[in-house]
Amino acid sequence: IDAEDAAALTVLLDPLHPADIADLIEQFDDRHRRVFLEVWGSEIDGEILSELREGLREEVILALPQETLSDAVRDLDSDDVVDLLEDLEESQQALILGALPAIDRAQIEQALAFPEYSAGRLMQREVVRAPEHWDVGQTIDFLRAADNELPDQFYHIMLVDPRMRPIGYVALGRMLSSPRSTRLADITEDSFRTFGVEQPEAEVAYAFNQYHLISAPVIDAEERLVGVITIDDAMAVLDEEAEEDILRLAGVGEGSLSDRVIDTTRQRLPWLAVNLVTAIMASLVIAQFEGVITQIVALAVLMPIVASMGGNAGTQSLTVAVRAIATRDLTGSNVWRVVRREAGVGLVNGLIFAVVMGLVGLFWFSSPQLGYVIGLAMVVNLVIAGLAGILVPVALDKVGVDPALASGAFVTTVTDVVGFFAFLGLASVILL
Amino acid sequence: IDAEDAAALTVLLDPLHPADIADLIEQFDDRHRRVFLEVWGSEIDGEILSELREGLREEVILALPQETLSDAVRDLDSDDVVDLLEDLEESQQALILGALPAIDRAQIEQALAFPEYSAGRLMQREVVRAPEHWDVGQTIDFLRAADNELPDQFYHIMLVDPRMRPIGYVALGRMLSSPRSTRLADITEDSFRTFGVEQPEAEVAYAFNQYHLISAPVIDAEERLVGVITIDDAMAVLDEEAEEDILRLAGVGEGSLSDRVIDTTRQRLPWLAVNLVTAIMASLVIAQFEGVITQIVALAVLMPIVASMGGNAGTQSLTVAVRAIATRDLTGSNVWRVVRREAGVGLVNGLIFAVVMGLVGLFWFSSPQLGYVIGLAMVVNLVIAGLAGILVPVALDKVGVDPALASGAFVTTVTDVVGFFAFLGLASVILL
Structure with a gap:
């Protein structure tokens, strides 16, 4: 279809809603998108631009002829124009603003003066x-x-x-x-x-x-x-x-499917780097117990289980806490009740899995002591996971950091370190 | 305030929006809620009931006097009544329906005949x-x-x-x-x-x-x-x-902050159980290499790093994929492009962290070979993590399973197993 036949494209795209056309443009790969914009660019109107996601929108705006752009913007309500402009660089903003009648332009400039993500940016000026x-x-x-x-x-x-x-x-x-x-x-x-x-x-x-x-x-x-x-x-x-x-x-940051490998890598790298530091800290804990592991290699086999269960339980608590903060269900008045509950849930789940893992330890390695150790470590780690899962996001929220962004790293560090330390520490006390 | 003074409560609650009153009821603990319903229950109207979340709503409805309930329901639009009724048991439904005029009742019964989560349940019957x-x-x-x-x-x-x-x-x-x-x-x-x-x-x-x-x-x-x-x-x-x-x-399932310990435990247990199976499978892989670990205990120290990095990278890819499926951005036409991209991102991130970890291995344990091994394992695991992160949710979606629900377990299994196997396997080939 991208055989550069503009008329055929128009026939195909005409019945589509602007939002669907924008989705189509997002799904093209780089080469197709370039060809598409060359052939059909002059047909793109303001509504299609509004529907494009931010990163791509800039690319498309740059590729459009000036005249098309001016026409496109003139039809839009003021809130949509603001939405369109706020991600562009100043020189591009000036270009588009120039295409608007003076009154509209003044309104848009006023709106852009409000802080990002404020009601002033979101509102439309046209009021009845x-x-x-x-x-x-x-x-x-x-x-x-x-x-x-x-x-x-x-x-x-x-x-x-x-x-x-x-x-x-x-x-x-x-x-x-x-x-x-x-x-x-x-x-x-x-x-x-x-x-x-x-x-x-x-x-x-x-x-x-x-x-x-x-x-x-x-x-x-x-x-x-x-x-x-x-x-x-x-x-x-x-x-x-x-x-x-x-x-x-999930530590992904903003991004979308149409980003290139290099952009996506850059978005995901920081979180992986944080995780590497976390993982190395956990390794340092393990390194303290090298002697014990050499004597009882079963510890090396079982230790990831304790850490992994703690990590999962911690993620469960923290996700609930992060969402409850976002939806304003978690407030000063009920935070201690929720903390007690998370500790309780950690304790009950810990006890259940302690029994299960105790039996696994017992039958796999025929060692009741090993069973005790892993069971005990499981209880400790799941209680700590529950507490960290709620206290970390609440604390981050208190100091003004977005809990969704940073909680994961902290909670995993806690559960890894506590998990390995409890398991290997108990093992060296009880088994040696 | 819950000193059983209904008049004082009315003065306090009267200026509040029904949604805020519902939130308040949700935040009470069990004892306070019971007292509150006894004292103020007769003032609760249909709008407050609509705003309560499902689990609690049933509890409140059971506690209300029949008359209050009938009055409450009569004021609501048909879609809100349906929303209220659909979670109740049949005997309770009959009770409430009995309070409605015959025409309304027939409409509601028709709506309840539509499948759950359908447009028929969502719509209101009153049309202009x-x-x-x-x-x-x-x-x-x-x-x-x-x-x-x-x-x-x-x-x-x-x-x-x-x-x-x-x-x-x-x-x-x-x-x-x-x-x-x-x-x-x-x-x-x-x-x-x-x-x-x-x-x-x-x-x-x-x-x-x-x-x-x-x-x-x-x-x-x-x-x-x-x-x-x-x-x-x-x-x-x-x-x-x-x-x-x-x-x-996050493997949490439905639930809310006001659930009791026992309910919350029951919601979270299944996912932890799945994770336990996953973790044991990973342990079985480690167990195959007991001999190698006894000889080189540094492997036990470093192996959680490879698995943890893979798990995180996998979670990143799968979260993006799950959301893209939910928002219909990931379709048949671009899935292979996205798969290639994820593999590319995994490769680039893998190479970067391979170098970092190679250096860590080299300086911490003064062993260039250990550095090669962990670096190579890192590349393998991050590429596999990227691929699993996209292919697992797409495959689950194809067979009709909600990818948000089940992807995590599969992807973590893959990254744990591959991570430990690649690292310990390479170690036994290269280092011994």
Whole structure:
């Protein structure tokens, strides 16, 4: 298909949604993508650009002719333009901004002045608002007159006082079903909440999900209405946050399938390096017991089991803790209860697997003492794993480090070191 | 506060959103919760019940007086009632259904007949629809007359043909800004898509996110309109899916902070048991090389490093693969490219850490041969880890097993076995 036939491509791609076209572009390999952009680049519009993921978007923007780019950007709502621009370098930003009418440009520049990942970046500037004293009829007449200037999608009319401070909102459905004489102020919704421009977008997304919001006004430091955030943007943020947590927990960092080997290697290397340090620390513990191992080689055979069980139990606790922190289920008031519970779970699981491994030790190596040792080490390590799994992320969160990012390394270090030390230490006391 | 003072509680809780009250109930420990339900139970309404997480909701429902429960359920939209009922046992379901008017009850029973996690369960039955030939004025008059029967929230008017098949929808904002004489059929939105009642909810949520839908009609086998799904429900599903993936990747299964020790232990035990089998298999590999280890105890010191690096690299690849499958970024057309890339990343990272570990082996144990061995084993294991990390989840997905659930165990087995075998095997060939 990439036989450079632009017309045929248009026929094929025309019925597709921009999001699907963007996915297609992401799935091409480098060579196909280059050819595709040469042949069909001029057809790419703003919506397709919005749907591309960040790394690739920059590449595509650079490859597009200036004119296509300007056309593409002019159709978009202000929040999408901001989203598009924020990852570009300044010279490229200037290029795109130049293509916009002066008013839009000023708005976008203002939005870019807000901190990254803030409500100010997420919101769109186009707001449908009405003075608080209007009735339904007046508002409908106003909307009919303003048809061309309305945003693509809106779900509420924001009521503002004379100082432009939002004081409530009216759902469109409610407005449509009310007589023309109804005052807007009498049919506002209870769910109304405002966000500050500087509020982190993660908080905004959490509130949308928690309170089932559809749209919400954003206010500046003087409490004036400056924009509105809609649920689809909040949904995207929520999705990204969860994705980020998953990837960070696995030590992957941001990245995607279409990255090249070299980029992917660079993303994954740091975490592997951290893990190497961890593993070497565990080896140093083992090295202390070289003498014991030489005498009882069965210890070398069994020791990875204790460490591995501890590592897994620790990962279980820490994943639950990291997510509970992210979803605000783990708070100051219940943290000690959860800590006690994790210790309890570690103890119960430890006892169960102590019995199992004790029997394995006994029958495999015909040594009851070896059974005691591995069983005891298992209990110790699983309790410690449970405690580390909860205390490490809570502590990291307290000092302002993202627990999803760093917990894994700490917890594995603890469980490896404790696992080897408990097993080999007990062995040298009991078996020698 | 739980000094059994219901009036004081009401004053405190009244300004709170139902979702926040539900969170509070979740954070209480068992004893507090019991007291709370006794004292304040009769104030609990349907919205609070909807917001509780599943396990706890059943407990609360059992504790509530029958009358409170009936009142609570009567206020809810049909999708929320279904959500409430689907986790309860049949006798409890009958109890609640008995409290509903006959028409509602029939609707709910129909919804419960759809498969779990289907669009039919997710949708609400209350749909605002209009014949395709209506104009804006007629529709507004109709809505004003029907005010009391409209759903709490709706964002589109569904257009239906005489056979009740949905053929398009009109956004409320668009309708409000159009003159009364405009035909609805002329202002429909492009984003229109329908879902079948049997379609899995995960697919629906994906489509909402991908195509920025706000609401979408659900049709039965005869293509008739039977309900509508709104974005807040889709957002909740998306959130649950991501959460499920995170917890499954860590081998935790469903569960929450308020579960008791015994429940949590039961959730985590199976995965630890699987891991034990894995670890024992790795030990069996080590046992084959007992002779070598007795001669060179340094091998016992270093061998966990190779296995641990492989395990981490494997987890990185598999996490990316599992998420890519979930978000439909990994498809038949790019799987081989991704496999090549993972092998490449494994090779590059393997070479880098081979050099590092080779030097560690050399200086720590003053043995260049030991350095070669561990370096070579590192390369082998990281390449295998990359391949297993992508091939295992893809294969599991092909045979219909959730890759998030089972990949971890397989990949760790592979990296442990390969890691120990490569390192100790190479050692016995090169060093002896």
